[in-house]
Amino acid sequence: MIVTADLAISLDGYVAGPGVAPDNPGGDGAEPLFEWIHGLASWRERQGMTGGEENRDSELMREWFDATGAVVMGRTMYDLGEEFWGDNPPFRTPVLVLTHRPRPTLVKEGGTTFTFVTDGIHDALDRARDAAGTRNVDIAGGASTVRQYLREGLVDELQLHVVPALIGAGLRLFDDVGAGRRDLEPVRVVDTPLATHLKYRFTK
Numbered sequence: 001m002i003v004t005a006d007l008a009i010s011l012d013g014y015v016a017g018p019g020v021a022p023d024n025p026g027g028d029g030a031e032p033l034f035e036w037i038h039g040l041a042s043w044r045e046r047q048g049m050t051g052g053e054e055n056r057d058s059e060l061m062r063e064w065f066d067a068t069g070a071v072v073m074g075r076t077m078y079d080l081g082e083e084f085w086g087d088n089p090p091f092r093t094p095v096l097v098l099t100h101r102p103r104p105t106l107v108k109e110g111g112t113t114f115t116f117v118t119d120g121i122h123d124a125l126d127r128a129r130d131a132a133g134t135r136n137v138d139i140a141g142g143a144s145t146v147r148q149y150l151r152e153g154l155v156d157e158l159q160l161h162v163v164p165a166l167i168g169a170g171l172r173l174f175d176d177v178g179a180g181r182r183d184l185e186p187v188r189v190v191d192t193p194l195a196t197h198l199k200y201r202f203t204k
């Protein structure tokens with residue numbers, strides 16, 4: 001069991017554009033971050049859709065689904081995704097949602113539960129670890145949530161799907177992650193026309 005973080009990022013370091021809103025969940029100009037995912041067979045399968053490309057990108061997405069036993073996310077990501085994910089969300093695992101606004105646990109179809117955690121990042125991670133069994137805990141986003149785990153040194157592996165686009169403004173992943181050097185060892189680079197998938201392991 002390790003703790004992972006896995007995000008799509010623009011070449012200039014943004015994980016969302018500016019102006020994020022319920023009707024604009026990725027922010028302005030952020031289409032390149034997510035549109036490559038929508039054609040992947042493994043992603044479509046998890047959304048209850050058919051078709052799509054069976055390519056290396058799709059394999060990487062399936063690898064993430066298979067390896068992940070619990071997910072931690074911020075309330076903003078949850079609120080933006082809630083309607084889109086519907087009754088059978090793609091996670092199919094327990095999801096711990098960091099929030100200041102308590103809400104009863106939601107049990108969805110397919111094995112996804114959303115539990116709203118108000119006691120902070122350590123409590124959410126402990127609960128996710130208990131739920132994940134031998135599989136990984138993934139810190140899914142958004143930026144604020146991943147930054148908090150990075151700041152505390154709680155992420156073991158970081159995978160970035162670097163899309164070939166500059167967004168120019170928005171939410172940067174690596175702002176405010178605390179001063180001080182942290183070293184990573186490269187685990188893998190997979191380069192496809194859609195994205196350059198970089199996987200790193202933090203060395204302690």
Ligand SMILES: NC(=O)c1ccc[n+]([C@@H]2O[C@H](COP(=O)([O-])OP(=O)(O)OC[C@H]3O[C@@H](n4cnc5c(N)ncnc54)[C@H](OP(=O)(O)O)[C@@H]3O)[C@@H](O)[C@H]2O)c1
Nearest residue numbers: 007008015016074075076077098099100141142143144145
């Ligand atoms: N590029 C990618 O792969 C990727 C992946 C995921 C998300 N995203 C994008 O990221 C954006 C959202 O990111 P974000 O940084 O704005 O928000 P976020 O991390 O999703 O959520 C932040 C919110 O979560 C709650 N929260 C976070 N830490 C907490 C703590 N320690 N204790 C209690 N509550 C806590 C707070 O909500 P309350 O105070 O309201 O309860 C806070 O305002 C979206 O635009 C989404 O599209 C991108």
